[in-house]
Amino acid sequence: MISTPITATRILSPRTENPLPPTGTANGTPGAATIFEITASAADAGNRLDRFLAGAIGTVSRSRVKALIEAGQTSRDGTPVTDPSESVRAGAAYRLVQPAAVDAAPQAQSMPLSILFEDRHLIVLDKPAGLVVHPAPGNQDGTLVNALLAHAGDELTGIGGEKRPGIVHRLDKDTSGVMVVAKSEPAHVALSAAFAERDLERSYLALAWGVPSPAAGEVDAPVGRHPTDRKRMAVVARNGKHALTRYATERAWGTGCALLRCRLATGRTHQIRVHMAHLGHPLVGDPVYLRRIPAAARGLSVASRDVLLAFPRQALHAETLGFRHPVTGETLRFSAPLPPDMKELLALLERNGE
Incomplete structure (x- = not known):
């Protein structure tokens, strides 16, 4: 050539x-x-x-x-x-x-963003819970993409023929934390490859029902579509994708709940939520994988139990993201503190002397 x-x-x-x-x-x-x-x-x-x-x-x-x-x-x-x-x-x-590149179909919408880092190639931000990443049926606007179109404007040089931010990974709507987004085609290609090859660092904080035993370990179980509920993912015996999650217990409150640090070796849809539910420790507030009041709830005081059962989202936060800059090669590592709602959960458990 x-x-x-x-x-x-x-x-x-x-x-x-x-x-x-x-x-x-x-x-x-x-x-x-x-x-x-x-x-x-x-x-x-x-x-x-x-x-x-x-x-x-x-x-x-x-x-x-x-x-x-x-x-x-x-x-x-x-x-x-x-x-x-x-x-x-x-x-x-x-x-x-x-x-x-032509203008992207989604419309630019000005919204506040918590930017951790930005240059001509990429943006790293702390996504709040409740913010959908990309327009889709039921969420055609008010998404992170709409906000980034307004924020970056003419700095977007074109990805896939459109002037749009390059989404190389996603966080669920109700998961908060660190995300990286490409602003250029070269950055999009390189970052997509890094995620595909797992050449990066990702860790999450999760509040789960019960306390895992052992306190630290890994879940190596394939994840795929639930065989009867297509809106859910599950650990499956057939047609699943390899999924590996490593976890460590950071803090436990009796036998009622535990704060876990989860590190992803793969990146499947709902991976941490599925794996923790598979272990018998679904995440507090998870609207999809917490199917009934967990037995572990009996290990907490009534005051704590009621607040945790009423928590309106999965208690999951993307705390850390580390990767090599797709253009300069510099090693970058970003962390975002727990959002206020998860901080208040932990403070409540401490106040109630669990």
Whole structure:
């Protein structure tokens, strides 16, 4: 594969096409498309076209490259190519056009955000409980994405063809804590890879019913859709994904409840909530996996028990997130304190002398 830079990468404006200098990058200019021209070597022959182009470019995700190919934005030796699975031909000159980013469909909405770190590539924030991450049926606005569109504005350089923040992981609506969001396509690609390869640090604080025995351990159990309730996840024997959660008891209040520190080795939907319920220690306030009043509640005073049973959300907080900066390579680590509602739960348990 021959490249300069990324094989004769050029910027196409609405009227003119100007080659980048030898040390240039393919960032593009406002309102302009980016053209990648890549000549395949003998070693590249036989690879899938979308995998080959994504690997050669390095800053555009494979899924985005696939979509561009299917949209007719690719040619081989001047002949249009629309099949992402086509085998690469040695010596062929491929051309991929990445159109200028368009405004995202979600509307920008100004909302207060607790920003822990921000630069041109990413934003790290402390998400409050109750905030949905991405627009979806039933939550078309008032989401984190809407807030980030208002906050970042023109600094968003385009992800997947849209000027939008790149969501590389999610926290449930009623889970609080640290999140990282990409502002550029290269950051989105690199951060997505880090999450997929588990090349990062994630720890959570959870208030659970009962006290696990042993006090520290791990749950290595596959997670998938519940066999009869499609709105829930569960530990399943078939068609589940590998899921591993390590936990340690930070503080216990009699036999009634415990504050756990959970570290994720994988990142499945509702993983901590499912694994703790599977152990017999569902999270306080969990509206999905706490199916009945737990027997452990009898180990608390009536005052404490009533408040914990009335807690309106799962008592789960993403306390720490550590990762390498997707562009600079710098090691970053962020922590967010417990939110007021969880702090008050712990203070109540202490006041009641549990």
